[in-house]
Amino acid sequence: MRETAVGPRVLLKRLRELMQEPLEPQDRLDRIVRDIASNMVAEVCSLYVLRADSVLELYATEGLNKNAVHLAQLRLGQGLVGTIAASARPLNLSNAQEHPAFAYLPETGEEIYHAFLGVPVLRAGRTLGVLVVQNRTKRVYREDEVEALETTAMVIAEMVATGDLARLSRPGMELDLSRPVSFTGVSFNEGVGLGHVVLHEPRIVVTNLFNEDSEEEIRRLEESLGSLRLSIDDMLERRDVAFEGEHREVLEAYRMFANDRGWVRRLEEAIRNGLTAEAAVEKVQSDMRARMIHMTDPYLRERMSDFDDLANRLLRQLMGRGPEDVAASLPKDAIIVARSMGAAELLDYPRDKMRGLVLEEGAATSHVVIVARAMGIPVAGQVKGAVSMSENGDAIIVDGDEGAIHLRPQQDLEAAYAEKVRFRARRQELYRELRKKPSVTRDGVQVDLLMNAGLAVDLPQLVESGAAGIGLFRTELQFMVAATFPRAEAQEKLYRDVLEAARGKPVTFRTIDIGGDKVLPYFKNATQEENPALGWRAIRLTLDRPGLLRTQIRALLKAAGGRELKLMLPMVTELGEIAQAREIIEREVRHLSRFAHHLPTSLKVGAMLEVPSLLFQLDELMKAVDFVSVGSNDLFQFVMAVDRGNTQLADRFDPVSIPFLRVLKQIADAGHRNDTPVTLCGELAGKPISAMALIGVGFRSISMSPAAIGPVKAMLTELPLEELEAFFADNLNQPATGMPIRALLQAFADDRGIPL
Incomplete structure (x- = not known):
């Protein structure tokens, strides 16, 4: 040998x-x-x-x-x-x-x-x-x-x-x-970003390739493998992953690779042929990826990402490094490219240097995408192969409108996109000019345009967007980006900062909405749920864990001292849940009163209508609450039996359709009938054509991402509402088998010069 x-x-x-x-x-x-x-x-x-x-x-x-x-x-x-x-x-x-x-x-x-x-x-x-x-x-x-x-x-x-x-x-x-490469994925957030690649988990560059002593290199390899195996065993034994099926499967796959004798033997052979331990890992990893990348079995190809992660962990062990702090040396026009990442990891990057985000995985409703949307960053998701084809510093274009990316683009393509960015900038200037204009239709009807928020980074956009207030403040985002449950003091500080930033404009706080696709890494559901979207989440979870809700309610009441406080309960299914939540809220009010705390001047409690069961008790609901917010994302998902994270169904059913618009009109009519304010929060409110449909069926308050307010307001100020209501009177009760109502709305707007 x-x-x-x-x-x-x-x-x-x-x-x-x-x-x-x-x-x-x-x-x-x-x-x-x-x-x-x-x-x-x-x-x-x-x-x-x-x-x-x-x-x-x-x-x-x-x-x-x-x-x-x-x-x-x-x-x-x-x-x-x-x-x-x-x-x-x-x-x-x-x-x-x-x-x-x-x-x-x-x-x-x-x-x-x-x-x-x-x-x-x-x-x-x-x-x-x-x-x-x-x-x-x-x-x-x-x-x-x-x-x-x-x-x-x-x-x-x-x-x-x-x-x-x-x-x-x-x-x-x-x-x-240096070959230009284009990928098409899914649009997760609109916008266009031109810049340079920053790999979220940068490929470790091995510079020391040749060894002087094979036996010493094998000793180093064995030592690092031992440390790696111990760290994986530790993670598997921790209580917070013991019952978490998907995480556990990944860690079990890591353990399988880390103990695979064939893998270790190939590493040792590469060292005996003259490579350092680091270069051996790089070589074997590259060989393995080249072989597996051509496999058609999706399960085996998924395991490749596990192998990549494991090999990178081993390289870091060998080189005595933790994960690189790429944020410290970020270029001024960074496009973050990642297989997947958490919301907290995105917030580690300076916002002023980020121009876009590319994900190989994820969904439009994943935590990191929600945060990116709040930050106004264009996002393309499910872009398979983006990480392996990218190098740090590569020129890249992210087209969030189409869900496409262009790596190392040719000059003419780059010039075309640069012009598109300039055009969008000019259009944003026009939207900024609309900020101080009243939010009324051409025939003088007021429609409140509110913004969705959830983090401190969102607050400056309240003024910049010209929003009438915050129609949905997602309090769970603070929990999702934290390593442990935020303390009551931290919650209170955030809520007070939000109310102060609003400067008297209304703010609706949604109580913590976790569970389903919003998993906190430090809070585990011991029961594996087959349908988490329909499971133990939102108000169901907080009523079962009232300590969570009481802590949050107390923080909100203290933060809103001397101001109005609007609380919204998510995922309400029956009116009894509202009564139970009110008892908890009133208990906290009495507690704070006893200790002479400064309380809100008024307290309004509302419900989020996103479960179809409430459609059959609309009048009772309107009487039981001070206001209603329609969660159009979940309501559409449940009404149409569509998993909104399923890419095969993403474009199959249109929320701007006669069946769903009839549902929304019932809700708006019930609000008017009972004199209960109704706001719609969700993706529907953020596109001019769907916002026009919402206004046409009776909504006078809609909440959206800050970036959407300009385009929607430009549409609103040119909208003849009386004509639109007549349009819906003619078309909404027609059979749903004719021309799609979206196409009819587009023609309506084109005929009247309404910008969409």
Whole structure:
């Protein structure tokens, strides 16, 4: 075994010397292929590099015709070299010309060679080229020779990645690493951002590739693996993950990989071939990703992200590092690219430097997206492959309107998007001019445009947007971004800051709405729920855990001393829940009165209408509360039996449809009939055309994201409400099988010059 390891180790030592010599890129490549051929007793060694146009170009050779360098080329998938690049797998053939994929390039003069070994040049699972050795005799290369060539290919991958070879490319024939790539995902928040990539969990760059002492490197590997296994065991034994199915599955997968002898053996082999422990992890990780990325089984492909995370943890152990603080060195136009991330992690980045967010996973209702929306950041989600194809510092465009991203965009595309950004900026200027104008229709009817909020970062937008107040303050966001339950003092401070920032404008606080998709990492439901959206959440949870609600109510009452306090109860299903909540609220009022605390001047209690059962007790509901807020996101989900996080159904049913608008009209009519104020909060309020529909069916108060207020107000001031009401009188009771009402509304707006 020691004798077969001499070749690779000698070769790596020679490569290290070559990398340190002050050579021109072509000279360095020529020397590398010559040394590889000599070391492996091969008559030919050739390097093909993948260009941006998916062509593999011969960049260096020892043994083939030198005049073919930079002229000989193969398309991706063409010939043996193209097959290796497309599959990211090595080929070891005793007689290459008998292989069905063999393609003869007469300019190279390779027809006299039979034995063929080719390996992909990989970095982070991406194929950057192909490295080949050939011999005249028919032979199969040994396993240690394959390993040696793969290890050498890793070193060459770093040369390609660092840009050393870019100087050798001709105009229009740039390397694949700089190739423009576009991805289409799902729009999670509108807007356009131009900037540069900041990987949320940046790929650890291994700079020390060659080892001096294999046994010492294996000792370091074993020590780090031991620490890694212990940390995983600790996480599995902690109570907060013991009953959490999905988290536990991920950790079990980590433990399986960390104890996999095959993985450890491959790491040790790479070290014995001359790599450091860090470089061995990088090489094995890249090989594994290249193999798994072509698998069609979605479960196995998902496990790849577990493997990536584990390998990065091991690299950090080896390099003695914690997660990098990328926020400290953020560029001024950062686009954060992540597989997934928590809301608190997004808030670690300075808002003034962020231009957009790209997620490989997530949903429009996930916590991080809600926070990004509140911060006014364009978000594209479910953009598969974005992380592996990105490098820190790459130019990138995020099109939040279409859910698309453009990596390393060409100049004309970048110019087009820059103009789009300028156009949006000019339009925002027009919206800013509308801030102080009254929020009335063309025929003089007042409609209150309120904003949704949930964090301190939202508060400056109350003034900037010209909102009439905060129609929905999501108190749970403070809980979601904290590591433990926020103390009563912290809650009170936030609520007081909100009321002071509102400067007398109305604020509606929704009591804590956790459960379902809003999971607090420090608060676990011991029972695994099959349908969490329909489960133990919101008012159901807080009535069962009244201590949570009492603490929050007390903080709200103290913060609102001398002001009006509006409290809204989420996910109400029956009127008895309102009565129970009122008892808790009145108990806290009596407690604070007993100790002479400054109480609110008025206290109004409302309910969020998002459960369809309330539709059958509307008049009773209107009499039981001081106001009603319609949660259109959940109400639509429950009325139409649509999981709003399911991308296959995301665009299948339209909330601006006759059935759902009839439901909303019933609610608005019940509010007018009982003289109970009704506000609608949700995505529907934030688009001009759907806001127009809401106003048409009777809503006079709607709440939306701050960025949506300008476009909705521009529509509102041009809206002839009397004509719109006549339109709905004619169309809302028609059969729902005719032309979609959205199309009829669009035509109505176009005919009257209403901006949508």
